[in-house]
Amino acid sequence: MSTKNLARAAAKANLKVEGKQNLDVADDQVTVGQSFTDAPKMTIRNVNVFYDDKQAIHNVNVDIAKNEVIAMIGPSGCGKSTFLRSLNRMNDTVESCRVEGEICMDGEDLYAPKLDVVELRARVGMVFQKPNPFPKSIYDNVAYGPKIHGLADSRVDLDEIVENSLRKASLWDEVKERLHQSGTGLSGGQQQRLCIARAIAVSPEVILMDEPCSALDPIATAKIEELIEELSENFTIAIVTHSMQQAARVSHRTAYFHLGRLIEVNPTEQVFTLPEHELTEAYITGRFG
Amino acid sequence: MSEPMTNLEKIRKSLNRRNRSENIFRWYGRLAILIGLAAVVVLFTDIVSKGHGAFRITYLQLEVDYDQELIGIDNLADPRELVQGNWQAIPKQALRKQFPDVSGRTDKRSLYGLISSGAGFDLKDRLVANPLLLGESEKVWMLADDDIDTYYKSWLDGEPYAARMTDKQIEWIAELHDQGKIRLQFNSNLFTRGDSREPEQAGIRGAVMGSLLTLILTLMLSFPIGVAAAIYLEEFAPKNRWTDFIEVNINNLAAVPSIIFGLLGLAIFINFFHIPRSVPIVGGLVLTLMTLPTIIITSRAAIKSVPPSIREAALGMGASKYQMVLHHVLPLALPGMLTGAIIGMAQALGESAPLLMIGMVAFIVDIPGGFSDPATVLPVQIFLWADSPERAFIEKTSAAIMVLLSFLIVMNTSAVWLRKRLERRW
Ligand SMILES: Nc1ncnc2c1ncn2[C@@H]1O[C@H](COP(=O)(O)OP(=O)(O)OP(=O)(O)O)[C@@H](O)[C@H]1O
Ligand SMILES: [Mg+2]
Numbered sequence: 012m013s014t015k016n017l018a019r020a021a022a023k024a025n026l027k028v029e030g031k032q033n034l035d036v037a038d039d040q041v042t043v044g045q046s047f048t049d050a051p052k053m054t055i056r057n058v059n060v061f062y063d064d065k066q067a068i069h070n071v072n073v074d075i076a077k078n079e080v081i082a083m084i085g086p087s088g089c090g091k092s093t094f095l096r097s098l099n100r101m102n103d104t105v106e107s108c109r110v111e112g113e114i115c116m117d118g119e120d121l122y123a124p125k126l127d128v129v130e131l132r133a134r135v136g137m138v139f140q141k142p143n144p145f146p147k148s149i150y151d152n153v154a155y156g157p158k159i160h161g162l163a164d165s166r167v168d169l170d171e172i173v174e175n176s177l178r179k180a181s182l183w184d185e186v187k188e189r190l191h192q193s194g195t196g197l198s199g200g201q202q203q204r205l206c207i208a209r210a211i212a213v214s215p216e217v218i219l220m221d222e223p224c225s226a227l228d229p230i231a232t233a234k235i236e237e238l239i240e241e242l243s244e245n246f247t248i249a250i251v252t253h254s255m256q257q258a259a260r261v262s263h264r265t266a267y268f269h270l271g272r273l274i275e276v277n278p279t280e281q282v283f284t285l286p287e288h289e290l291t292e293a294y295i296t297g298r299f300g
Numbered sequence: 301m302s303e304p305m306t307n308l309e310k311i312r313k314s315l316n317r318r319n320r321s322e323n324i325f326r327w328y329g330r331l332a333i334l335i336g337l338a339a340v341v342v343l344f345t346d347i348v349s350k351g352h353g354a355f356r357i358t359y360l361q362l363e364v365d366y367d368q369e370l371i372g373i374d375n376l377a378d379p380r381e382l383v384q385g386n387w388q389a390i391p392k393q394a395l396r397k398q399f400p401d402v403s404g405r406t407d408k409r410s411l412y413g414l415i416s417s418g419a420g421f422d423l424k425d426r427l428v429a430n431p432l433l434l435g436e437s438e439k440v441w442m443l444a445d446d447d448i449d450t451y452y453k454s455w456l457d458g459e460p461y462a463a464r465m466t467d468k469q470i471e472w473i474a475e476l477h478d479q480g481k482i483r484l485q486f487n488s489n490l491f492t493r494g495d496s497r498e499p500e501q502a503g504i505r506g507a508v509m510g511s512l513l514t515l516i517l518t519l520m521l522s523f524p525i526g527v528a529a530a531i532y533l534e535e536f537a538p539k540n541r542w543t544d545f546i547e548v549n550i551n552n553l554a555a556v557p558s559i560i561f562g563l564l565g566l567a568i569f570i571n572f573f574h575i576p577r578s579v580p581i582v583g584g585l586v587l588t589l590m591t592l593p594t595i596i597i598t599s600r601a602a603i604k605s606v607p608p609s610i611r612e613a614a615l616g617m618g619a620s621k622y623q624m625v626l627h628h629v630l631p632l633a634l635p636g637m638l639t640g641a642i643i644g645m646a647q648a649l650g651e652s653a654p655l656l657m658i659g660m661v662a663f664i665v666d667i668p669g670g671f672s673d674p675a676t677v678l679p680v681q682i683f684l685w686a687d688s689p690e691r692a693f694i695e696k697t698s699a700a701i702m703v704l705l706s707f708l709i710v711m712n713t714s715a716v717w718l719r720k721r722l723e724r725r726w
Pocket of ligand 1: 062067087088090092105107
């Protein structure tokens with residue numbers, strides 16, 4: 012792609028370009044910063060994602076370390092959700108979507124034909140941008156995962172899992188009196204925490220969160236951020252966010268995406284104080300996005 | 301400051317115009333609804349005014365002698381003898397007793413014409429139920445002939461219709477009326493008997509049972525098949541040219557005139573599989589073919605209306621596709637599916653054309669007891685009665701329409717109620 016085309020593409024992606032900042036991405040763009048770690052939970056190598064012929068992710072290489080919180084930021088439409096969804100193969104549900112490259116968890120290829128997505132999604136849980144509790148009781152929402160995966164041996168077991176998950180999601184005190192009322196009757200923030208409780212009820216190894224706070228007020232957001240911090244003791248978390256403050260508050264490393272390319276991955280403090288790449292700098296200083 | 305003012309003026313000016321067109325549109329809407337309602341009101345008043353009379357029927361009170369010799373039987377317990385008994389002789393004799401002066405063949409014939417030709421058999425049933433009555437006599441209300449019924453009702457209304465009455469008969473009715481020996485009663489025969497050539501004995505029980513049996517079969521076949529097809533097409537089938545082709549054809553099928561399904565049923569089920577004619581099995585199969593597209597289409601719409609976020613949530617939790625459908629999509633889509641099924645059933649209940657093709661238009665007196673008994677259905681019964689020359693069938697036809705309509709109203713109301721009731725918000 013020529014420079015001109017890319018500039019046009021950048022304009023198309025609705026970027027506000029100010030000044031003479033050069034926002035083009037070279038074809039052979041290599042991710043700058045510390046993409047790789049010594050003890051990776053997931054390794055992502057040469058990943059390309061297409062929707063029909065349109066390429067949404069270009070050659071992404073990155074590791075996700077065990078028990079880290081990695082934040083993904085970038086302008087709207089740059090492919091954060093697409094990338095996140097390819098980590099637990101939620102993209103399989105999109106007819107037109109095709110993933111190339113290698114994504115491994117603990118050295119196991121997630122796109123191997125013999126891998127069962129049901130097992131994968133039990134190990135890699137997901138919290139969506141919009142709270143989406145099942146139209147069932149709060150209890151049933153949380154108990155659903157353990158039930159279908161056969162994780163509880165008895166009713167007592169299940170009760171315990173439900174209580175623990177709700178406690179971890181710091182929702183227990185608010186709902187313990189009404190476990191059997193509908194989950195959809197909760198407030199937006201409570202619903203999102205319910206979805207998090209539901210995700211952690213099956214004790215996944217990795218939790219993917221796609222803008223979990225985008226619909227929430229500051230108080231609910233603070234609660235969820237607190238929760239993410241606690242969860243990172245036991246889980247590996249990849250979180251997409253539009254709020255740079257949030258990324259700065261909760262994550263250990265931050266990955267910056269731009270037009271489907273992974274531009275920079277670095278420890279969070281560094282990204283927000285001393286970004287290595289000029290695009291990252293342009294984004295975090297608010298010159299576009 | 302002058303710039304926004306002119307804008308405001310412009311808006312105000314256009315506002316007038318917009319309000320006017322909105323008002324006009326509103327009146328168009330009201331007019332349309334008014335026309336629709338008027339049509340319904342006219343239809344219903346017409347049907348009710350014609351049909352309400354059928355729910356009451358004329359009875360005559362006569363003194364009958366259960367005379368063993370007259371009937372000509374010895375043993376009431378022997379069914380063969382019962383068949384041979386001259387039962388109509390009892391009411392005839394009772395009539396002669398009531399009007400002893402009548403003589404001559406013609407007069408006697410018109411005297412006997414006062415009561416229904418089935419009156420004797422009603423007395424037989426009464427006698428078999430109470431054998432002790434044999435040899436006794438009692439006063440009994442007996443079903444009048446349909447011409448008498450028509451005349452008596454119209455006479456009570458003040459505009460006697462006497463075209464099929466003899467002068468003598470008119471006199472006798474007046475005499476009976478003065479003695480209080482003729483009256484209108486609730487017409488229970490309408491609901492307990494099958495079809496008959498005699499209007500006063502004809503009922504819709506057979507047709508209702510036929511409709512019920514046919515619909516049960518239709519529902520049992522078309523609901524599971526339709527829902528399964530809808531789920532497969534919506535959730536599992538790959539989206540390619542084949543499924544597009546199938547989709548187009550399902551939509552086509554929904555638009556095929558129902559009589560074609562009748563022809564298809566005739567060719568396949570009767571001529572090829574040799575299932576007997578006129579039975580609810582064939583009717584149910586044909587109506588299944590007819591309602592299947594409706595059920596598939598409404599079920600697919602119901603499945604589509606389940607928000608994708610619920611599916612993603614389920615899949616994200618590691619539910620298999622089957623679990624996602626069974627645990628989440630189906631419960632949420634069920635109200636819509638049931639509504640579709642009820643509407644499909646209502647359609648099937650009102651359908652007559654395809655059933656004519658497969659012989660469910662036969663004259664059947666016996667009330668069907670099973671799926672393989674010859675039967676007819678309500679709309680076909682209406683068709684048959686509307687086609688009958690006897691004047692008394694006019695009100696019967698309207699009464700049958702009223703019954704059919706009330707079934708339809710009940711079904712459609714329950715569809716609305718069910719949807720309201722089961723609908724869940726998310
Ligand atoms: N189902 C789809 N079919 C086709 N194209 C898609 C689909 N989903 C996303 N895309 C395209 O892929 C690109 C990346 O989309 P994606 O949703 O991953 O962006 P994002 O970074 O998550 O944006 P946002 O911050 O607005 O959520 C966009 O150009 C989008 O138009
Ligand atoms: Mg997104």
